[in-house]
Amino acid sequence: xxxxxxxxxxxxxxxxxxxxxxxxxxxxxxxxxxxxxxxxxxxxxxxxxxxxxxxxxxxxxxxxxxxxxxxxxxxxxxx
Numbered sequence: 001x002x003x004x005x006x007x008x009x010x011x012x013x014x015x016x017x018x019x020x021x022x023x024x025x026x027x028x029x030x031x032x033x034x035x036x037x038x039x040x041x042x043x044x045x046x047x048x049x050x051x052x053x054x055x056x057x058x059x060x061x062x063x064x065x066x067x068x069x070x071x072x073x074x075x076x077x078x079x
Contacts, residue, residue, distance in 0.1 A: 024076040042071030
């Protein structure tokens with residue numbers, strides 16, 4: 001079954017399943033992980049996940065493992 005060109009709301013996240021994404025949270029943290037699952041509230045389950053720190057032009061990652069992100073804390077989500 002082919003997906004329509006545009007899915008409304010968070011249903012468009014279906015295209016991102018099993019892909020690595022970057023999530024920016026309200027508190028300024030940046031998470032990089034593989035999207036495993038989501039629900040109607042845009043709560044995300046990422047595994048494996050790492051928190052990315054930026055210092056100038058460089059960055060470093062800290063491994064976190066399985067991470068569940070509450071949808072109301074997400075500011076930006078992208079590939």
